[in-house]
Amino acid sequence: MKILAIECTHGFASVAVSTAEGVFERRLEEWQKTAEAMVPLVSKVMDEAGVQPSGLDGIAVSSGPGSFTALRIGMSVAKGIAYGAGCPLVPLPTLQVMARMAMEHHGASRIVTVIPSRVGEYFYLICKREGDCLTEIESSRALVASLVSRLLSFGAPLVIAGRSIAELAAAELQLAPCCIEASWFSASSLIEPARQTLTGGFGETLAGVVPDYRQAFVPGGRS
Numbered sequence: 591m592k593i594l595a596i597e598c599t600h601g602f603a604s605v606a607v608s609t610a611e612g613v614f615e616r617r618l619e620e621w622q623k624t625a626e627a628m629v630p631l632v633s634k635v636m637d638e639a640g641v642q643p644s645g646l647d648g649i650a651v652s653s654g655p656g657s658f659t660a661l662r663i664g665m666s667v668a669k670g671i672a673y674g675a676g677c678p679l680v681p682l683p684t685l686q687v688m689a690r691m692a693m694e695h696h697g698a699s700r701i702v703t704v705i706p707s708r709v710g711e712y713f714y715l716i717c718k719r720e721g722d723c724l725t726e727i728e729s730s731r732a733l734v735a736s737l738v739s740r741l742l743s744f745g746a747p748l749v750i751a752g753r754s755i756a757e758l759a760a761a762e763l764q765l766a767p768c769c770i771e772a773s774w775f776s777a778s779s780l781i782e783p784a785r786q787t788l789t790g791g792f793g794e795t796l797a798g799v800v801p802d803y804r805q806a807f808v809p810g811g812r813s
Contacts, residue, residue, distance in 0.1 A: 595780040598664035599656025601753040606777035607639035643675035650784030653681035654802035661801040685715035696749035704752035
């Protein structure tokens with residue numbers, strides 16, 4: 591399948607295109623420039639892959655949670671291309687896909703994925719691993735101190751994977767060895783779950799695809 595994937599929840603934006611020859615991907619390290627750089631980045635990757643919008647089987651986009659501004663930009667670009675190309679758009683929950691990817695990097699029985707929210711807060715997802723299956727335990731947003739207390743209560747071996755995780759790692763020495771920066775999570779991570787969804791017959795309308803902000807935008811504040 592030829593799939594365009596866009597990931598821009600936090601940290602860095604990235605674009606990937608899958609073809610029969612493989613996956614082509616580029617990253618934008620300065621996520622503050624997502625607004626002006628996203629469309630040129632998509633064009634560059636599609637040119638490298640030799641794919642035209644009309645040739646796409648579908649578009650995948652990380653739906654959040656994450657940065658209010660970056661999510662809005664990524665979703666808008668994905669919707670615009672999907673509408674123009676007349677192809678399906680697959681929104682994928684960021685924390686869930688990140689958790690699935692973390693299984694390839696760690697064998698812990700508890701997998702926690704985190705993304706920065708406001709200052710001193712993280713969005714988080716806690717999953718229980720049983721073989722190749724992940725069961726969601728809870729997902730919310732919490733201050734660092736509250737999240738640390740919650741994670742310490744498990745006791746079982748766990749891995750905490752996420753973006754900009756240093757603040758959480760520094761908050762509790764016992765958890766620090768469990769924290770890994772999810773630099774391996776990018777647009778290419780969305781390709782396989784999107785392929786599975788498209789193969790299963792995805793049918794959601796573009797109007798029904800919305801970012802998972804989980805918080806209200808605060809002008810002049812961190813979103």
